[in-house]
Amino acid sequence: MNKATAVTLTVVLGLVAISVPIAIAIHLAWKQAFNQEMELASSIAQDILRRNHASLDQVRAVFHELAAAQASDPCSDENRRLMAKLDLGSEHVQAIGYIKDNVLRCSSFGRHKTVVSAPAYETSYGAEIRLALEFPLLPGKKFLVVTDKATGYTAAVHPNLPIDVFAEDPDISVGLFSVPSGRLILGRGNFQQQWMGHLGDAEQAQFSDTQSLVAIQRSSRYAFAAFASVPTAKVYQGLVQAALVLVPIGVAAGVALGFAVRYLAMQQLALPAMLKVALRRHEFFLNYQPIVDLQTGKWVGAEALIRWRRPNGELVRPDLFIAVAEEAGLIQRVTQRVMTILGSEAGELFERYPDFHIAVNLSAADLESQATIEGLRCLARETAARHGNLLIEATERGLMRAEVVKEILGEIRSMGVQTAIDDFGTGYSSLSYLESFEFDYLKIDKSFVDTLGKDAATSQVVPHIIEMAKSLKLEMIAEGVETEAQAQFLRERGVQFAQGWLFAKPMSFEQLIAGLSASGASQECALQNGGMRGDAPEVARA
Ligand SMILES: Nc1nc2c(ncn2[C@@H]2O[C@H](COP(=O)(O)O[C@H]3[C@@H](O)[C@H](n4cnc5c(=O)[nH]c(N)nc54)O[C@@H]3COP(=O)(O)O)[C@@H](O)[C@H]2O)c(=O)[nH]1
Numbered sequence: 001m002n003k004a005t006a007v008t009l010t011v012v013l014g015l016v017a018i019s020v021p022i023a024i025a026i027h028l029a030w031k032q033a034f035n036q037e038m039e040l041a042s043s044i045a046q047d048i049l050r051r052n053h054a055s056l057d058q059v060r061a062v063f064h065e066l067a068a069a070q071a072s073d074p075c076s077d078e079n080r081r082l083m084a085k086l087d088l089g090s091e092h093v094q095a096i097g098y099i100k101d102n103v104l105r106c107s108s109f110g111r112h113k114t115v116v117s118a119p120a121y122e123t124s125y126g127a128e129i130r131l132a133l134e135f136p137l138l139p140g141k142k143f144l145v146v147t148d149k150a151t152g153y154t155a156a157v158h159p160n161l162p163i164d165v166f167a168e169d170p171d172i173s174v175g176l177f178s179v180p181s182g183r184l185i186l187g188r189g190n191f192q193q194q195w196m197g198h199l200g201d202a203e204q205a206q207f208s209d210t211q212s213l214v215a216i217q218r219s220s221r222y223a224f225a226a227f228a229s230v231p232t233a234k235v236y237q238g239l240v241q242a243a244l245v246l247v248p249i250g251v252a253a254g255v256a257l258g259f260a261v262r263y264l265a266m267q268q269l270a271l272p273a274m275l276k277v278a279l280r281r282h283e284f285f286l287n288y289q290p291i292v293d294l295q296t297g298k299w300v301g302a303e304a305l306i307r308w309r310r311p312n313g314e315l316v317r318p319d320l321f322i323a324v325a326e327e328a329g330l331i332q333r334v335t336q337r338v339m340t341i342l343g344s345e346a347g348e349l350f351e352r353y354p355d356f357h358i359a360v361n362l363s364a365a366d367l368e369s370q371a372t373i374e375g376l377r378c379l380a381r382e383t384a385a386r387h388g389n390l391l392i393e394a395t396e397r398g399l400m401r402a403e404v405v406k407e408i409l410g411e412i413r414s415m416g417v418q419t420a421i422d423d424f425g426t427g428y429s430s431l432s433y434l435e436s437f438e439f440d441y442l443k444i445d446k447s448f449v450d451t452l453g454k455d456a457a458t459s460q461v462v463p464h465i466i467e468m469a470k471s472l473k474l475e476m477i478a479e480g481v482e483t484e485a486q487a488q489f490l491r492e493r494g495v496q497f498a499q500g501w502l503f504a505k506p507m508s509f510e511q512l513i514a515g516l517s518a519s520g521a522s523q524e525c526a527l528q529n530g531g532m533r534g535d536a537p538e539v540a541r542a
Contacts, residue, residue, distance in 0.1 A: 010265035017257035025250025026243060033238030034213070037230045038206055041172075041215035044165055044228035045204075048174055049217050051162040055092040056146075056222060059155040062086045062093055063148045074098040074152060075106035083108040095135050095156040099147050104154070109137040119147065121181065124223050126150060131185070132159070144186065159186050166228075173212075173229045180223055190229060199225060208232065272328035274310075275321060279333050284308050286341050287506035288358070290515065291477055291499045294491045299519055301357035301391065303499060305506050306338050322363070331363045332371060339375045343382035345509045350389045353516055359391040359420065364398040367405045376417055387416035391441070395422045399437065409437060420477065425465055435472060442469040444495070446480025452489050466493050 065086055071079040075098055083096040087108040097107030104114040114136050119128035126149045132142040135156065143156035163186050166172045173189025182196045195214055198205040205216045212229040219225060278284065288302035308316040325331045338360055346358050366372045380390060392412060399405050409419055420441035421434065425448055448462050469476045478490045481500030490498060504515065 010261065013265070014258045014261045017261045018251075018254035021253040021257060022247060022250040025246040025253075026239075029242035029246045030235070030239050032242045032246075033235045034208075036238055037213050037235050038208075038215060041213055041228040041230045042204070042206060042217070044172065044174055045215045045217040045226045047165050048163055048176060048226035048228065049219055051165070052176055052224070052226065053219065053221065055157050055162050058090045058092045059146050059157065062090060062096055062155050063151065063153050066096075066153045067148075067151055075111055080106055080108060080110070092157055092161055093155045094143060094158050095138070097135070097154045097156070098152050099154045100152045104136070107135060107137075107154075109135065112136050116145075121178065121183065122149065123178075124180070129185070160188075162186060163188055171231050171234065174227065176224050176226050178224050179218065185224060191227070195227060195229075271321060271324040272330065275325055275328065275330050275334075278308055278310070279330070279337060281311075282337075283310060284334070284337050284341065286338065286345070286509065288509060288512045289499055289506040290504040290512070291357075291359070291497050292503045294478075294487060294495060294498050297503075299504075299516055300355070300497065301359060302512055303359040303361070303393070303506075304338060304342055305361075306334065326363050326365065329365070331365050332369060335360070335362060335366045335372065336375055339379045343379050346379075346385070346389075347383040349509075349513065349516075350383055350385055352513075354386060355388075356516070357389050357391050357418070359393050361393050361422070362398060363395075364400060367394055367398045367408055368401055369408070372408060373411050373415070376412060376415060380415065380417070385416075388418055390416075391418040391420055393420045393422040393443065394439075396424070396426065402436070406437060409439075413438060413440075421474075423479075425461060439472075439474055441497075442472070442474040442476050443499075444469075444476060444478045444490075446500075449478050449480050449486055449490075449500070450482075452486045453483075462489075463493065466495060470494070 066074075066079070066082065069079060069082055071082075073079065083106075087093060087096045095107055095109065097112075098105050099116060102116055102118055104112050104116050106112060116133055117130060120131045122128050128147040128149050130145040130147070133145040133156065134140070134142060142159060144159045145154055145156045147154040162176065163174050165174060170189070173187070173191060175187025175189075175191050176185045177183060177187075177191070177196065178185055179196075179199075182193055184191050190212070195207075195216065198207050198214070199216050199218060203218050203220075205214075207214055209232075211232055213232060213235065214227060214229040216225050216227045285307050287305045287307050289305060290299040291301040291303065292298060293300050306318055306322075308318070308321055310316060322331070322334070325334045342358060342360065349356060349358070360376075362372065376390065376392070379385070383389070394405075394409070413419055418440040419438070420443050421437070421439045422443045423445045424442050426445050442465070444462060444465050448465065452462060466476065475497065476490075476495045477497040477499060478486075478495050479499050481487050481490070481498045481502045483502060486500075487498060487502055507515070
């Protein structure tokens with residue numbers, strides 16, 4: 001990637017890093033305000049339902065008591081006294097009377113002969129409803145009147161009482177509608193007939209349109225439902241309030257992320273220059289991760305893994321700087337550095353453990369260059385390496401220029417340096433393509449080993465890789481083995497070697513030597529000369 005592209009990418013990423021948290025903050029503020037208003041609507045609807053249940057329960061109790069009195073004349077003095085008593089004792093019922101043939105014959109206030117309107121509708125539980133009836137002694141006051149169809153007893157409820165909630169807020173509409181007919185029974189403010197459709201057979205419904213947030217709650221005992229609606233404008237007011245808290249947090253998070261992106265980008269852009277300095281100042285060192293024989297558990301080799309410690313003590317991860325070194329054309333110098341360090345350390349190792357091997361990672365550029373042959377020859381000389389003491393690991397991505405790589409690999413093998421295909425299965429090589437390269441080992445990638453024992457689709461891949469390796473007559477090294485179950489699986493299927501935290505993490509040269517001494521690995525290593533092919537004139541010690 002050139003510098004201009006990297007700068008553009010950084011600016012774009014920085015803008016995204018800043019704007020995404022702000023967008024998330026605004027979205028959260030909106031959601032919070034919306035939920036808050038919806039919860040308010042829902043709690044009002046439930047309150048209205050509670051109040052209506054209380055009113056109706058009292059009306060039914062009144063009817064029950066009057067029926068129980070079994071008066072032969074519903075308007076007798078005694079029965080009217082009972083009406084007055086029940087009336088006084090009820091919080092919701094304002095007047096009690098007796099209606100027959102649409103004539104109010106008497107009430108707790110006395111005898112009448114007032115013609116009243118026909119009921120607006122009849123309920124499923126045998127009550128007749130008149131929505132706005134005036135009592136003779138209370139002119140100008142309209143009541144919701146319920147008449148027990150069977151007895152004619154009638155109770156009047158103040159129409160505002162059940163919906164007398166949030167009355168001080170004119171923007172909030174509330175009411176009660178009959179479920180079967182969709183007719184509004186009581187209400188204040190705005191009510192749209194089509195809201196009913198949202199309830200269907202459900203207990204409750206919550207929805208919004210461009211103007212309102214609506215909550216509907218169905219009665220579990222009567223054929224009506226209560227609703228409350230809050231104007232959408234209130235959500236915007238709430239949004240502003242929530243945004244005042246959340247947006248500054250989002251801006252702070254965005255700015256912090258923006259700085260982080262900038263810092264990382266600067267580091268990334270500066271890395272090639274830093275790498276050059278690090279190569280000059282010898283800031284690299286090696287770690288070694290043991291490779292074990294899965295049958296005996298002995299350490300038979302180790303992979304050399306480069307480490308970069310900056311002068312301030314910071315360790316830079318190889319998966320960060322190797323890619324940069326490859327892109328910046330510095331990887332061959334890095335590989336050369338690996339071989340130089342190895343040259344100063346491995347001689348002692350091969351002398352004490354003649355059958356031990358050390359693996360060196362090669363990138364694509366290394367695999368295409370004669371300089372690698374020279375480097376390995378020099379390393380073999382310096383360390384007095386025997387046939388099989390040195391091994392190179394090439395990834396599938398490194399094999400792109402097949403013809404050139406084949407030639408270099410051939411020369412490497414003819415020196416007695418063994419070859420392994422690394423990260424197997426993560427690239428795009430076909431079997432026939434791989435067959436055309438001569439490798440000694442196949443390294444099964446950690447990503448496949450990770451899936452062993454899991455239900456993942458890729459967990460089926462390892463047995464196929466093993467079969468393939470067998471058919472290509474390659475020995476196998478499984479990477480990233482972390483559990484005994486994985487080791488057991490691989491062992492049972494004939495995988496010879498493994499590497500991973502289950503056995504040992506990457507370690508210093510001194511730790512490797514100490515570990516080898518402790519395990520007494522000298523003569524019994526499994527990567528015997530018998531496991532190698534061809535002569536090795538350059539590396540074989542006399
Ligand atoms: N061209 C070169 N590439 C190199 C060199 N040194 C390292 N690398 C490559 O960098 C990548 C990261 O390497 P590293 O951080 O050293 O990680 C290695 C092991 O530590 C890790 N590993 C091994 N076992 C386990 C395990 O059980 N769990 C776990 N979480 N990680 C584990 O795997 C890395 C080794 O991978 P591989 O090379 O594929 O065998 C990595 O791609 C290195 O190749 C260098 O000198 N040159």
